[in-house]
Amino acid sequence: MPGSDPEKRAQNLLEQFQKEELENDDVFHSLSPCNLDEEEELEISGAQEFSLFQEELVAEQLTYMDATLFKNVVPHHCLGCIWSRRDKQENKHLAQSIRATISQFNAVTNCVVSTVLDSRELKTRQRAKTLEKWIRIARQCRILNNFSSLKAIVSALQSTSVYRLKKTWACVPKDTMLMFEELSEIFSDCDNFATSRELLLKGVTHGTVPYLGTFLTDLVMLDTALQDYLEGGLINFEKRRRFPAFTRN
Structure with a gap:
């Protein structure tokens, strides 16, 4: 429910996980011998991304x-x-x-x-x-x-x-x-x-x-x-x- 205590705790956890993810990405990029340029990065198309969702959900x-x-x-x-x-x-x-x-x-x-x-x-x-x-x-x-x-x-x-x-x-x-x-x-x-x-x-x-x-x-x-x-x-x-x-x- 919006504004509830569980929502606030979930938001705090989400921010913590996002911070950890950014830190991990920085470590990965610093250790990687070769980084892809932006135009070379693999992208997931809309249809491919959609296929990952469960139908019931x-x-x-x-x-x-x-x-x-x-x-x-x-x-x-x-x-x-x-x-x-x-x-x-x-x-x-x-x-x-x-x-x-x-x-x-x-x-x-x-x-x-x-x-x-x-x-x-x-x-x-x-x-x-x-x-x-x-x-x-x-x-x-x-x-x-x-x-x-x-x-x-x-x-x-x-x-x-x-x-x-x-x-x-x-x-x-x-x-x-x-x-x-x-x-x-x-x-x-x-x-x-x-x-x-x-x-x-x-x-x-x-x-x-x-x-x-x-x-x-x-x-x-x-x-x-x-x-x-x-x-x-x-x-x-x-x-x-x-x-x-x-x-x-």
Whole structure:
């Protein structure tokens, strides 16, 4: 926890280890018969570095970040009457809690794409390994009921820049491809995203991080379809009844 005693002790240990590491590096460089120039040093590419992370750990960290943002969502920020006006210059301050979740979603999507398209020097099988790893991370997100990062990863893998890599996808094992197809089906737009809605309701009792995009779209459409006031200036209580969790008091 931020500011806790264990965090302070951990920070002190980290500083101590970093100091010792610097001292050891100085000794190494002074004893080494030949030192590499900066341009000759071996670098680990983004894809190679990414391959070192455990899939379960990545999914857990993504879920922690998504859950923290979701807990901080202000319900009435989701209302169509607020969210639909977000792009106007004078409304840049509106719906900050929703903007934060979208920024996280975009960050995950960009991370997936950048690791897959790391560099032109990557071989086809190396890219395939990266695809496979992301699919397995997406599977772990599904197990954790983190539909937000799951949707972000699936969307990134379905993006044009990644999905057009036909030779790379051909190197992905069949069982992994079947897994990807099953995960993709969750967000199928068939019957108004019926599958994802059903899974979300089933996971509520066990803790779930939803993908807000579907529901933000619903609320914007409802806000557009239903007027705030009826003829004669009467309040449209039918519209307000549809938003019991989002009333602003």
